[in-house]
């Protein structure tokens with residue numbers, strides 16, 4: 356796909372699609388709850404469909420319908436022990452969230468399952484769930500013994516216990532907490548910094564006996580004994596999807612966009628804090644709560660005076676998926692941006708440190724890799740390049756934004772743009788709509 360520099364600013368108002376993390380969890384927790392869970396605003400992207408298909412293969416009926424309020428999903432939950440042994444392997448596609456969270460649930464079942472995924476997911480580390488779940492009494496192993504998919508999960512004997520994880524990860528934390536629902540005693544998990552807390556908020560709303568961690572004390576515990584009860588969920592817009600339009604509006608002259616109903620949970624709002632620190636013109640309006648999640652409307656305007664920032668430490672888990680985009684915006688800002696403590700980026704859907712730095716340099720920016728992040732020198736004119744996002748949706752969307760800020764008449768070419776379907780199938784429609 357060829358993307359030309361923006362002639363005019365991005366203008367208008369949109370509602371970005373539903374939050375990916377919350378959408379995955381609504382299917383998983385709705386399936387093991389008793390009774391029906393009605394979900395509105397569900398993100399129908401490839402990753403969330405992978406989760407939906409896994410639970411359908413385990414006998415959960417999920418109706419997809421529409422009424423005067425829009426599309427909905429109706430999940431007919433069957434309780435903690437209502438899942439049935441799937442006839443085939445559970446294919447998680449490209450989705451790390453599916454593979455890791457489902458491992459926690461499957462550890463508590465009385466049947467054997469095999470988890471597989473696509474080429475990218477099959478390269479990603481799974482030891483981070485195999486080890487803690489095994490130490491809690493689960494029977495989980497990697498088929499090839501290499502700590503990667505396929506994973507074989509069988510009936511174990513979950514006792515509960517305390518786990519300390521080395522890297523802040525909502526996926527690992529959630530897998531541990533979900534296994535805790537099936538354990539004999541209490542399960543606790545300590546993270547080095549608080550990662551996204553959607554699991555804690557949502558499990559509590561479903562009725563679990565859970566004590567969430569805080570920013571000051573990221574220690575979370577869950578006790579067995581209470582069943583989950585189906586509920587109604589309104590999924591807020593995904594801040595990680597909204598981020599691309601925020602970034603584009605900040606760097607394209609003449610822009611003013613309004614992004615409606617975006618989730619701004621404090622464990623996800625690092626992007627807002629960083630863009631604000633860079634001097635970005637962002638207004639947050641209409642703050643409210645939807646299904647326990649804080650949401651707002653965001654108005655973002657072109658800011659010619661953006662400046663570089665230093666990012667590291669506890670803010671990293673709150674913006675982990677937005678770092679490639681931050682790097683793009685940093686390239687259009689004045690001064691240097693340094694990103695530290697983000698080694699996790701190397702084991703996402705691609706090695707995001709390498710692809711971001713290589714893409715920026717190909718477009719004429721000056722960026723350098725670090726072991727745990729990158730350094731970007733802002734203010735260099737960006738020009739045409741061919742970007743291969745390595746099938747990584749977030750790299751494709753970040754460089755689509757970079758293309759708009761190019762000073763070259765020759766457009767930027769993004770290879771394999773369809774990979775955006777992992778999290779945002781209508782990304783290019785919305786991207787074009789704001790430029791019309």
Ligand code: S3P
Nearest residue numbers: 376452523524525526527675676
């Ligand atoms: C997610 C957690 C994050 C994030 C991913 C979604 C989740 O991963 O990168 O896109 O829904 O829990 P980690 O928890 O591994 O950092």
